[in-house]
Amino acid sequence: MMEMFDFRTNNSNGSVKRRLLWVEMESVFGDLPPSGISGSSHNSFTVEKSAITPQECENAVSLTHVGRAGEAQMVDVSPKESxxxxxxxxxxxxxxxxxxxxxxxxxxxxxxxxxxxxxxxxxxxxxxxxxxxxxxxxxxxxxxxxxxxxxxxxxxxxxxxxxxxxxxxxxxxxxxxxxxxxxxxxxxxxxxxxxxxxxxxxxxxxxxxxxxxxxxxx
Structure with a gap:
């Protein structure tokens, strides 16, 4: 199922979804350009809605070799028992x-x-x-x-x-x-x-x- 998100709109129905998507994009691509940037005639685009619920994301097994920003990292094993x-x-x-x-x-x-x-x-x-x-x-x-x-x-x-x-x-x-x-x-x-x-x-x-x-x- 596809849904259109327009970051220029401020209606409350999709504000939470838009904010979550914005945060996710920033974590992947860095700071996004302002909505008024020249050369962009339209700030709405199509994204595919995830079938995974937030609760499922919290319960999912995390990838220990990937940091919060998606960068590779070596796991700190010092707290573990031998x-x-x-x-x-x-x-x-x-x-x-x-x-x-x-x-x-x-x-x-x-x-x-x-x-x-x-x-x-x-x-x-x-x-x-x-x-x-x-x-x-x-x-x-x-x-x-x-x-x-x-x-x-x-x-x-x-x-x-x-x-x-x-x-x-x-x-x-x-x-x-x-x-x-x-x-x-x-x-x-x-x-x-x-x-x-x-x-x-x-x-x-x-x-x-x-x-x-x-x-x-x-």
């Missing part, structure tokens, strides 16, 4: 039969694909805060990366686990681990085929912190 944090992530790299057979026989020109990708994944987890700008630089107590060849679809199944005792979670470290491992598999195999797909990068489970335990299977 807890044991564990996260598990996974991804799948589809090789195709030709490349799969080469990896299985350890015949790739660059060497042992799975071993190199495993080390790369562990290293990637330790560099997460450098790769992801707003991630905290945390102390990891454990990183595990496992890679298994899956003959059913000629792919590599990758699982990564990150653990830490601290004030922020390790979900990004786990997902970075499997992503970097997957990219390394691609790099090790790209000479044999460019048609390699890295798919289904996702969080499988996490524990610790205010939100507690979460699992994709639940």
């Amino acid at each position: 807890t044991k944090r564990i996260a598990i992530a996974s991804c799948n790299v589809i090789l195709g039969k030709k490349v799969f057979d080469l990896v299985l026989a350890n015949q790739m020109a660059k060497g042992d694909v799975l071993s190199v990708a495993k080390i790369a994944g562990i290293s990637g987890a330790k560099h997460t805060s450098t790769l992801i700008p707003l991630c905290h630089n945390i102390t990891l107590s454990h990183v595990r990366v496992d890679l298994h060849l899956n003959p059913k679809n000629y792919s590599v199944d990758i699982e990564g686990e990150a653990a830490s005792t601290g004030k922020t979670g390790v979900e990004m470290e786990a997902m970075t681990a499997v992503t970097i491992a997957g990219l390394t598999v691609y790099d090790m195999c790209k000479a044999a085929s460019k048609d390699i797909q890295i798919t289904n990068v996702r969080l499988e489970s996490k524990t610790g912190g205010k939100s507690g335990q979460w699992s994709r299977e639940e």
